[in-house]
Amino acid sequence: NMQFAVLGLGRFGISLVRELSRMGLDVLGVDSDPNKVNLVKDIATYAVEADSTDEQVLKTLGIRNFDVVVVAIGENVQSNILTTILLKDMGVPMVVAKAQNNLHGRVLEKIGTDLVIYPERDMAIRVAQSLVTKSVLDHINLSSEYSIVEMITPDLFVGKTLRESNIRERHQVSIIALKRGDEIIVNPTPDQSILAKDILVVLGKIKHLDKLSDL
Amino acid sequence: NMQFAVLGLGRFGISLVRELSRMGLDVLGVDSDPNKVNLVKDIATYAVEADSTDEQVLKTLGIRNFDVVVVAIGENVQSNILTTILLKDMGVPMVVAKAQNNLHGRVLEKIGTDLVIYPERDMAIRVAQSLVTKSVLDHINLSSEYSIVEMITPDLFVGKTLRESNIRERHQVSIIALKRGDEIIVNPTPDQSILAKDILVVLGKIKHLDKLSDL
Ligand SMILES: Nc1ncnc2c1ncn2[C@@H]1O[C@H](COP(=O)(O)OP(=O)(O)OP(=O)(O)O)[C@@H](O)[C@H]1O
Numbered sequence: 001n002m003q004f005a006v007l008g009l010g011r012f013g014i015s016l017v018r019e020l021s022r023m024g025l026d027v028l029g030v031d032s033d034p035n036k037v038n039l040v041k042d043i044a045t046y047a048v049e050a051d052s053t054d055e056q057v058l059k060t061l062g063i064r065n066f067d068v069v070v071v072a073i074g075e076n077v078q079s080n081i082l083t084t085i086l087l088k089d090m091g092v093p094m095v096v097a098k099a100q101n102n103l104h105g106r107v108l109e110k111i112g113t114d115l116v117i118y119p120e121r122d123m124a125i126r127v128a129q130s131l132v133t134k135s136v137l138d139h140i141n142l143s144s145e146y147s148i149v150e151m152i153t154p155d156l157f158v159g160k161t162l163r164e165s166n167i168r169e170r171h172q173v174s175i176i177a178l179k180r181g182d183e184i185i186v187n188p189t190p191d192q193s194i195l196a197k198d199i200l201v202v203l204g205k206i207k208h209l210d211k212l213s214d215l
Numbered sequence: 216n217m218q219f220a221v222l223g224l225g226r227f228g229i230s231l232v233r234e235l236s237r238m239g240l241d242v243l244g245v246d247s248d249p250n251k252v253n254l255v256k257d258i259a260t261y262a263v264e265a266d267s268t269d270e271q272v273l274k275t276l277g278i279r280n281f282d283v284v285v286v287a288i289g290e291n292v293q294s295n296i297l298t299t300i301l302l303k304d305m306g307v308p309m310v311v312a313k314a315q316n317n318l319h320g321r322v323l324e325k326i327g328t329d330l331v332i333y334p335e336r337d338m339a340i341r342v343a344q345s346l347v348t349k350s351v352l353d354h355i356n357l358s359s360e361y362s363i364v365e366m367i368t369p370d371l372f373v374g375k376t377l378r379e380s381n382i383r384e385r386h387q388v389s390i391i392a393l394k395r396g397d398e399i400i401v402n403p404t405p406d407q408s409i410l411a412k413d414i415l416v417v418l419g420k421i422k423h424l425d426k427l428s429d430l
């Protein structure tokens with residue numbers, strides 16, 4: 001069972017704790033502000049009031065045993081960077097950090113952050129694009145009619161090619177990609193055969209996707 | 216030419232100004248903090264130091280003539296809400312506002328905001344999902360190999376059906392949707408004919424997409 005820690009419980013950190021916990025995962029939430037800690041008491045698996053730049057604190061929390069630690073401290077760029085350095089030094093396998101701006105982001109990359117995130121910038125770009133063009137992709141993503149979902153292959157398709165399963169005609173959806181273990185096959189051809197544990201990426205109307213997952 | 220105004224130049228507001236301006240659009244940037252105004256002087260079409268809760272100021276700026284106004288004020292929830300109310304009262308056709316949390320968002324919806332955004336929350340949800348499952352969609356979106364793009368129909372395909380153009384075999388990409396005016400056709404069938412001004416939504420390897428847009 002994957003173990004997550006989120007250091008810094010601003011809007012981003014708190015939403016991350018909420019979503020991970022909703023997905024049924026173990027999440028530790030940490031903030032130096034007791035009010036923030038209080039907000040996640042009932043959502044996080046554990047909520048601790050602490051200063052994440054304190055190496056002793058991180059050791060006490062056993063932070064190196066976590067699979068993923070997210071540094072969601074914002075305005076205090078120095079604390080954000082220092083915390084990140086400590087985490088990498090202590091051997092945390094995956095460190096995700098939120099960057100305040102491009103320069104901060106470059107520093108984070110230089111010090112070995114596994115994933116640097118720019119939440120406000122990335123959302124602004126998506127919002128700008130959806131305000132300017134009625135993007136078809138946004139329509140697919142945001143429309144209440146269509147969706148793109150991943151699902152385990154229904155038994156019905158196992159051992160057949162896409163052409164043999166005739167999915168588009170019979171089920172009115174299209175398989176835009178499939179995943180087999182670590183391999184991802186995008187735009188599979190009609191000759192692509194489907195195996196028992198394949199994960200299908202399916203595009204179609206929600207009512208048709210629902211029917212498919214009932215198979 | 217669409218006219219945008221962004222009120223509040225925090226990380227989200229500033230990225231929005233940057234992206235809209237990169238797209239070649241007219242953007243007015245407003246902030247009560249002269250340092251923020253200074254940051255956008257060379258990016259925005261106009262940058263003004265002003266308090267967006269001041270109705271007289273909004274009138275002087277001719278804010279009602281803007282097509283889209285984005286309220287990107289953050290911590291000061293009261294100013295965010297007041298600004299939004301003034302904009303709707305003055306008849307701005309599309310008002311977009313950033314919400315600090317769910318309660319703030321509900322108030323914004325009640326007062327007629329056209330689009331309420333939760334940048335930190337929405338990014339946290341996407342990050343949580345991509346950390347937990349090596350999502351095929353993220354792989355497609357984030358992979359340096361594949362992409363999903365929209366493009367104007369190359370002349371080569373005009374007046375033919377998808378089957379006749381044989382796009383998947385000849386060009387190694389798939390058309391997952393097409394847009395004709397306001398109509399969007401998802402999962403077009405092989406019999407779908409393509410017209411001159413159609414916009415195609417194409418999924419494939421970037422090198423193949425590039426070849427396609429050279430047609
Ligand atoms: N050294 C630290 N140790 C633990 N928590 C910290 C530390 N420094 C800052 N924080 C916490 O990090 C949280 C997020 O920081 P801040 O509010 O500055 O960022 P933000 O970018 O505005 O956040 P968001 O945009 O996610 O709301 C705050 O709740 C703050 O108390």
Ligand SMILES: Nc1ncnc2c1ncn2[C@@H]1O[C@H](COP(=O)(O)OP(=O)(O)OP(=O)(O)O)[C@@H](O)[C@H]1O
Pocket residue numbers: 120222223224225226227228245246247248251265266267268287288289290291294
């Ligand atoms: N009444 C106002 N008129 C104009 N600008 C304002 C007003 N109130 C706040 N602002 C500006 O709005 C900007 C964004 O607000 P703030 O920094 O509180 O939000 P934030 O949510 O932390 O922003 P972000 O997450 O986008 O960085 C600030 O630059 C601030 O000066």
